[in-house]
Amino acid sequence: MTGDTHYDLEILAELAEGLLDDATALEVRSHLAICDACGESLAGLAAVRELLSAVPVTAMPLGVAMRIDRALESEAERGGLRLVETPDWDEIMKDSPWEQPVEPAPTAPVVPLAARRKKTRGRAWAMPVAAAAAAAVVFGGVGLATQIVASGSGDGGVTVAGPAVSPEKSPLKTAESAWAVRASGHNYTSRELNGPLLGYFGPEPGTGTNTDAQTDKCVAHKANELDRQPIAVDQAFYNGQDATIMAFWEDKTINAVRVVVVGPDCHNLRPEGLATWN
C-alpha cells in the first residue's frame, strides 16, 4: 500500500494476474471492496489490456517482403537450405494457435483504405489488369514472399475501372492523365524516400487510372504543377500518416526522380525531394 491508503498499481496488476499468495490476495480484495480509488486503478489496468489489443495489425509492406526475398535468395545461392528432410508443415502447424490469418481491423488507422474495404489478408493494389500482370511477371521472378503479392493482386486487389492503357504506352509519352495507383500500405520514412524507389513502387512505368476521384484530382494537380506525368503513385503512409506518394522523373538519364508526398487533403507532408529510382 502507498501511505497506508492505497495499493500501488503493480500489486493490483499482480492480483489481476493471480500472482499474489492467497492471504495477500484476500487482503487486497477486501480493500478493493471499500476503496473506489483502487477500484479505478484496477479498471485502468484492464483498460491498458484493451488499448493494447485494439492496436491494429498490418500486413508486411511490399518493400520489406522484397528485401527478405532478396536476402533469402542470396542465402540459397550460397549453399541452399540444409534441412535433412523436408518437414510436413501442414501437419506440424495444424494445431498451432497462431494459424489464424492476420486480418486488419476495420477501424485500423494504419491500414490503407483499399485494404479496409476488402478486409483481405495482405496488401491491396489498385492498378489496371495489364499493369498488374506486368507486376506479377516481375515480382514472380523474385520468388518467395512476393509470390503472395502477385497472387494478392488477383484476389485482394481493387479492380480499376476506366480505359485500359497498354503497358508500353508510358504516361510520359502519351501525356494522358493516366497512372497506376498502388495501395501498398507501407509506412515510408524520409530515408526510404531518398531511394531507390523501384522496390517500393514496382516496375516502371506504371499506367492506368485510379477510381478514387480525390486522389486522381490531387495527382493531376501535382502533375500539372510539375508539368509532367507521374511514373508511380502509391497510397500508403508517411511517418504514420495517410499519404499519397508520387514519383516523377526529374532526369531519367541520371536516374533521378522527384518525390511528392501529400496527405488526404493534397497538401505536402514533406518538402518535395529528389531520389533515385533504381
Place this chain on the structure above:
Amino acid sequence: MLTRHIEGDTTAFSEIVKRHRDRMWAVALRTLGDPDEAADAVQDAFVSAYRKAESFRGDAAVTTWLHRIVVNACLDRMRRKSVRPVADDELIEAAERDMPLPDQTAEREVSLEVTAALKLLPADQRAALVLVDMMGYSVEDAAAVLDVPAGTVKSRCARGRAKLAPILSHLRNRTDLTRVSSPKGAQLRDG
C-alpha cells in the same frame, strides 16, 4: 499435402515465409515500434531461421521456433541500443512530450500513443505485452516463445501494465472501454 507440392528445401522454406511473414512483421513492428528496425529484425530473423533450419526438429512447433527467432532478433536490437529502464515520472513526461498532433484521428492517436508508451518499457516487459495483450497469445504460448516460465510472463505483463496505466489513462475516455472496468473490478473483488 504440402509436401507433394514441395520440390526441394528452398520451396519448403518459402512456404514458411509466406505463412508467417505478416505475423512476424506484426510482432516485430509492435515490439520495436519502428518500421525500419522491424524490417531489419524480421529480415535477420528469416535469414537466421534459414541458416538454422538443419537444427529444427520436426517434433517442435515451427511457429514457436520462428516466433522465438523473431522475438530474439528484436530483443537483440533493443539491447544493442542500450535502452535503460526509466522511472515512472520519466515515462509520463515522455508520453506527454510525444503527444500526437491534435488533427490526427482518434484511432491513429491511440495507436501512436500506445506505440510510443510501449517503447518506454524494458525490453522483456514489452515483448511479453506484445505477445499476450497485443497479439492475443496465451501466457503458455508466450512463455514457449520467450523460453521462460509462464509465471515470468505473467509477472512481466503485470509490471508492464502497471507502468503503462498512468501513461495511457487519458485514453480511456476516448475508447469504448467502459465495459471492462466494473465487471473486472467486481470479479477481482469477489474473488
